[in-house]
Amino acid sequence: MRDVDLLVVGAGPAGAVAAREAKCAAPELDVALLERDAAPGTPVRCAEGVGDAGLREFASPDGAPWVARKITRVILVAPDDTEVSVEGRDVGWVLDRTRFDACLADEARRAGAALLVESEAAGMSRGADERWHVRVRTPRAEETFRARIVIGADGVEAMVGRWAGLDARVPARDMESCAQYVLQGIAFDPEAIYLQFGRAVAPGGYAWLFPKGVGVANVGLGLVALKADGRNARQYLDAWIARRYPEGAKAGYTVGGVIVHTTIKATYTDGALVAGDAAHMINPLSGGGIVNAMKAGRLAGRTAAAALRARDPSARRLAAYHHAWMELLGEDHLKYYRIKRALEDLDDGFFNGLARTVNRIPQERRTLGRIFRRALVKHPQLIPVAARFFM
Amino acid sequence: MRRAPAAEVAVVDLRVCDRCGLCLPLCPPEAIHLVLTELVVDRTTCTGCRKCVAPCPVGALAMLPA
Numbered sequence: 500m501r502d503v504d505l506l507v508v509g510a511g512p513a514g515a516v517a518a519r520e521a522k523c524a525a526p527e528l529d530v531a532l533l534e535r536d537a538a539p540g541t542p543v544r545c546a547e548g549v550g551d552a553g554l555r556e557f558a559s560p561d562g563a564p565w566v567a568r569k570i571t572r573v574i575l576v577a578p579d580d581t582e583v584s585v586e587g588r589d590v591g592w593v594l595d596r597t598r599f600d601a602c603l604a605d606e607a608r609r610a611g612a613a614l615l616v617e618s619e620a621a622g623m624s625r626g627a628d629e630r631w632h633v634r635v636r637t638p639r640a641e642e643t644f645r646a647r648i649v650i651g652a653d654g655v656e657a658m659v660g661r662w663a664g665l666d667a668r669v670p671a672r673d674m675e676s677c678a679q680y681v682l683q684g685i686a687f688d689p690e691a692i693y694l695q696f697g698r699a700v701a702p703g704g705y706a707w708l709f710p711k712g713v714g715v716a717n718v719g720l721g722l723v724a725l726k727a728d729g730r731n732a733r734q735y736l737d738a739w740i741a742r743r744y745p746e747g748a749k750a751g752y753t754v755g756g757v758i759v760h761t762t763i764k765a766t767y768t769d770g771a772l773v774a775g776d777a778a779h780m781i782n783p784l785s786g787g788g789i790v791n792a793m794k795a796g797r798l799a800g801r802t803a804a805a806a807l808r809a810r811d812p813s814a815r816r817l818a819a820y821h822h823a824w825m826e827l828l829g830e831d832h833l834k835y836y837r838i839k840r841a842l843e844d845l846d847d848g849f850f851n852g853l854a855r856t857v858n859r860i861p862q863e864r865r866t867l868g869r870i871f872r873r874a875l876v877k878h879p880q881l882i883p884v885a886a887r888f889f890m
Numbered sequence: 891m892r893r894a895p896a897a898e899v900a901v902v903d904l905r906v907c908d909r910c911g912l913c914l915p916l917c918p919p920e921a922i923h924l925v926l927t928e929l930v931v932d933r934t935t936c937t938g939c940r941k942c943v944a945p946c947p948v949g950a951l952a953m954l955p956a
Contacts, residue, residue: 535927544910621925656911656924669915676912676947724944732947754947756912 503529504807506633506646507612508620508659510534513775513792513799514652515603516557518612520800525808530612531644532604533635535619540600544755545789546679546717547596548692548709551589553790557797558602565598567711571690577854578697578847585865593692593709593717594789603793623649623662631663631770648803648812651773652796655756660778663771665763667779671725673760675704675786678732679719681711681751685744689713695739696850702726703843704786706739718744721757721786759783761836762829767817774799780828784835791828798823841884853878896938898953902929907950913942 507518510532518532536542547567551560560566570591575583608614615635623633626645633644651659657667687693693708700706703723710716720736727735732754740747760779766772774780775792782791802820806812856877857870875881900922907929914922921935922942933956943951 619927654911656914658914658924661920667915668918668920671916671941671945674912674916674945676945678947727944729944731944731949733949753910754908754912755910756915756945756947758915 500643500645501531502645503531503613504646505530505648505650505803506631506644507532507650507652507800508633509652509654509775509777510539510604510607510614510616511600511652511654511775511792512603512789513777513780513796514650515539515600515607516793516796517650517652517774517800517803518607518614519603519610520797521804521807522607522610522612522800524801524804526611528804528807530607531646532607532612532614533618533620534604534614534616537617538597538601539604539614539616540597542753543596543751544753545596546707546709546719547594547711548591548707548787549594549789550591550787553794554592556790557793560592563602565595565602566592567595568593568689568709570692570710572688572692574688574691574693575854576693576695577851578695578700579851579854580695581851581854581858583854583857584691584862585867585870586862591692593711595711620653620659623659625769629770647770647807648817649771650796650799650803651771651777652775652792652799654776655758657773657777659771660763660773663768663773665765665768665771665773667763667773667777669758669760669779672703672723673758673783674723675721675757675759676724676732676754677704677719677721677757678736678754679717679752680736680740680747680749681715682718682740682744682747683715683750685714685716685718685747687716695743697847698726699847700739701735702728706736715750718747719753757781757786757788759786759836759839761832762824766821766824767814769814769817770812772799772803772817772820778824780824780832782835783832783839794827795824798827838884845880845884849878849880896936896956898938898940899933899936899956900931900938900940900942900951901954902931903950903952904928906948907946908948910947913946913951916941916945
């Protein structure tokens with residue numbers, strides 16, 4: 500039996516930031532950070548794209564070893580292959596998650612948290628001592644950790660939330676099934692990310708190309724299986740690559756789920772919080788979740804530290820975390836989710852027409868606001884979609 | 891609550907499964923578990939609803955008679 504004040508399960512962006520923030524807020528606390536795999540950041544299950552402003556709240560990408568590419572434009576590809584380029588000076592970055600996650604975990608370790616790799620939480624129960632008893636398996640042994648607060652940052656599978664009695668189930672229509680290759684030897688603009696929509700390409704989602712280097716990129720797609728024709732994500736991706744990048748050599752391969760839902764109803768209970776993908780904190784419109792996870796991890800770590808200092812890890816106290824998250828991003832996600840649902844009703848013909856409308860706006864005048872206004876005038880089908888944002 | 895046993899239950903082909911965990915939150919009775927990085931379907935709680943089958947990105951889940 501090993502006693503800790505705070506046990507963080509999962510050393511991805513949410514967990515690593517939570518452990519670091521808790522330790523920085525209350526250095527006297529014993530904080531342990533569990534990672535199931537041999538090293539944080541492995542295996543990569545991510546397209547690795549991140550927005551500039553959000554990233555900078557946590558780490559400077561300038562010259563950082565965990566950056567793969569700087570992105571200055573987004574190329575949206577309509578179902579009929581019409582390309583629309585949207586420029587921006589500081590659009591975002593494609594990360595090297597293996598290095599990025601390792602760097603975040605190292606910051607937690609340097610702040611004083613114990614980083615335990617090859618350590619998998621296998622179950623947990625509430626003890627009579629009002630602490631969580633968490634069974635942790637390593638390749639060599641099984642040990643029980645006794646924690647005053649547990650933060651579940653264990654990703655899509657969200658086992659900590661389940662054990663703590665929180666409901667993190669997802670309706671099938673809000674689960675993106677994703678597959679991705681690292682493709683080598685293909686031609687593309689190395690400062691752009693490409694997103695293609697279309698029923699035949701990725702029904703209910705989109706296909707992407709995120710550059711990792713010159714001629715090397717993460718090429719993948721996410722789809723909603725309910726809208727698919729019986730093929731799985733990997734089969735759709737193979738078809739897309741055969742059409743767009745037949746010369747590509749497949750280096751890496753990964754699959755995974757992206758939950759495009761809204762934040763779970765309760766992200767807290769007595770002595771437990773959940774953060775990041777485990778709490779459905781992904782932007783339901785874009786599918787992006789890295790910065791959201793770090794923001795949630797920061798809130799969770801600080802809330803847990805304050806609760807432990809006050810010797811009150813009760814649900815009533817930890818509810819402050821949920822409210823802070825909803826105010827920060829959770830309420831916005833409710834709006835994005837409504838837009839996502841409204842966009843689902845629009846067909847390929849609409850997006851082909853929209854691409855042509857936007858291409859009539861000169862490149863240097865192509866701001867999001869102008870695109871939005873022109874689109875509303877030319878495509879009145881969008882009005883109910885926009886209205887959902889304000890409902 | 892007791893229920894009639896399902897006629898079919900989900901089974902996972904571990905040679906194909908990538909352990910991505912996507913199917914876990916899709917399961918209404920929470921019958922799918924990742925145990926020591928192996929995916930396990932609990933045959934006693936699986937209701938045979940098939941909600942995990944199509945979304946698997948690699949087609950590792952299928953239904954078999956219980």
